[in-house]
Amino acid sequence: MENDLMERYIYAVTRRLGPKQRQDVAQELRGLIEDMLSERCAGAKPTERDLRVVLTELGPPGELARKYDPAGDRALIGPPYFGLYKRVLETVLVCMAVGMTLAHGILALLEPGTWYLLVGRWLSGLAAGLVGAFAFVTALFAFFSWRGVALEQYNFDDLPPVPKKRQTAPVWESMAGIGFCVVFLVIFLGCPQIFAMPDGTPLLSAAAIRGTWPVPVLLAALGIGRETVKLLERRYSRRVFLAALLADGLSAALMIWWLEAFPVFNPAFFEKIAGLFPEDPGFSSFFVKFPMFFLAVFLFALALDVLDAFLRSREV
Amino acid sequence: MDAQDLVSGLVSELRRGTLILLVLSRLRQERYGYELVKELTDRGIPMDANTLYPLLRRLEGQGLLESTWRTDEPKPRKYYRLTALGGEVLSRATEYWRRFSRQVDQCLEG
Numbered sequence: 489m490e491n492d493l494m495e496r497y498i499y500a501v502t503r504r505l506g507p508k509q510r511q512d513v514a515q516e517l518r519g520l521i522e523d524m525l526s527e528r529c530a531g532a533k534p535t536e537r538d539l540r541v542v543l544t545e546l547g548p549p550g551e552l553a554r555k556y557d558p559a560g561d562r563a564l565i566g567p568p569y570f571g572l573y574k575r576v577l578e579t580v581l582v583c584m585a586v587g588m589t590l591a592h593g594i595l596a597l598l599e600p601g602t603w604y605l606l607v608g609r610w611l612s613g614l615a616a617g618l619v620g621a622f623a624f625v626t627a628l629f630a631f632f633s634w635r636g637v638a639l640e641q642y643n644f645d646d647l648p649p650v651p652k653k654r655q656t657a658p659v660w661e662s663m664a665g666i667g668f669c670v671v672f673l674v675i676f677l678g679c680p681q682i683f684a685m686p687d688g689t690p691l692l693s694a695a696a697i698r699g700t701w702p703v704p705v706l707l708a709a710l711g712i713g714r715e716t717v718k719l720l721e722r723r724y725s726r727r728v729f730l731a732a733l734l735a736d737g738l739s740a741a742l743m744i745w746w747l748e749a750f751p752v753f754n755p756a757f758f759e760k761i762a763g764l765f766p767e768d769p770g771f772s773s774f775f776v777k778f779p780m781f782f783l784a785v786f787l788f789a790l791a792l793d794v795l796d797a798f799l800r801s802r803e804v
Numbered sequence: 805m806d807a808q809d810l811v812s813g814l815v816s817e818l819r820r821g822t823l824i825l826l827v828l829s830r831l832r833q834e835r836y837g838y839e840l841v842k843e844l845t846d847r848g849i850p851m852d853a854n855t856l857y858p859l860l861r862r863l864e865g866q867g868l869l870e871s872t873w874r875t876d877e878p879k880p881r882k883y884y885r886l887t888a889l890g891g892e893v894l895s896r897a898t899e900y901w902r903r904f905s906r907q908v909d910q911c912l913e914g
Contacts, residue, residue, distance in 0.1 A: 509861070515873075516837065516882050520853055523838040523879075546854045555858035 500549035565633045573629040576719050583663045584621040587670030588614045598682050651723040665715040673708040693754045703746045710735040724800035732797035736790040753779045828894040836881040860884050
């Protein structure tokens with residue numbers, strides 16, 4: 489019984505330790521407890537009560553295990569990052585909630601249906617969005633904390649100059665950006681058929697879009713990531729520029745590939761348009777090339793965005 | 805929080821760093837954990853085994869101590885000894901401690 493309690497105690501301490509030191513610590517603790525018992529009993533046979541006194545002196549097993557392995561106690565997101573993590577998390581969650589609600593409100597107006605189904609769709613979208621945003625921000629900060637990414641400048645000479653007015657990145661700007669990504673994603677995936685001719689011929693192929701859903705999700709995630717970096721910096725900086733360059737570059741590549749490889753646009757839509765203007769082949773051929781035109785506008789917008797980030801982040 | 809709580813908090817802060825110095829100084833000669841607990845207690849510096857044992861392991865991990873299991877005794881025991889690095893750290897830290905404690909004393913008296 490006595491030994492049983494001792495072994496149970498030792499097991500409770502060592503089971504939390506790494507496999508390499510488990511055996512060694514167990515053997516050392518066994519020796520220690522026996523030494524403490526023989527000191528206490530001075531030659532007499534220790535009773536269970538003695539063992540309990542000795543173990544009480546050693547303290548709760550969990551506490552002892554933590555002393556052996558302080559690294560095991562380290563937080564996923566440590567003190568220098570935690571305050572900022574909380575602020576960014578709050579902001580991103582608010583954007584996600586507002587964006588989702590707005591998007592589902594628009595969807596409900598476009599496609600009226602039974603109210604409880606609409607509410608159900610809104611709630612499930614809200615839950616998925618909030619969980620996703622939470623995971624995204626947490627993973628980002630866990631990475632910062634793990635790698636010790638410097639979010640603050642400690643060297644006086646490297647302290648950034650006070651941003652000029654054009655260099656400040658107000659929170660509302662990032663919030664609007666994140667909200668827009670959410671609205672775009674929900675409407676795009678939830679109701680791609682809203683972009684349609686009056687007779688209902690859709691501009692986009694709902695099947696192709698839903699079949700390649702990770703692409704719009706990734707596009708929205710890139711946008712949210714880029715805005716999150718801006719939220720962290722609160723100003724246009726080199727980092728914001730690099731994040732914009734990376735996110736926009738990836739978005740451009742993704743969009744080109746998506747439009748090339750999948751029939752995202754519905755060809756019937758353009759044939760219908762062309763059919764409306766039989767006497768003007770130039771005008772209808774423009775519409776046949778509409779996907780190219782759309783891509784060009786999209787790429788132009790991205791290029792403008794990168795240029796804007798570059799010019800605003802420049803220290804003049 | 806009364807004065808007693810504040811004093812014990814302060815005292816444990818003060819002890820934390822000096823205990824490492826004391827442990828290193830006692831391990832110029834090979835010793836096992838409980839032997840060290842008793843030795844320090846006899847010298848009027850009581851230290852709990854549950855603090856000392858994890859500390860020994862941490863110092864060993866930092867390369868300040870090395871250890872060997874002795875199985876030729878009735879009970880197998882892990883003996884710790886100062887390494888060359890541990891010796892260097894000890895002598896530099898001791899030097900600092902002497903100067904620092906003298907200055908602290910002067911400050912407290914003045």
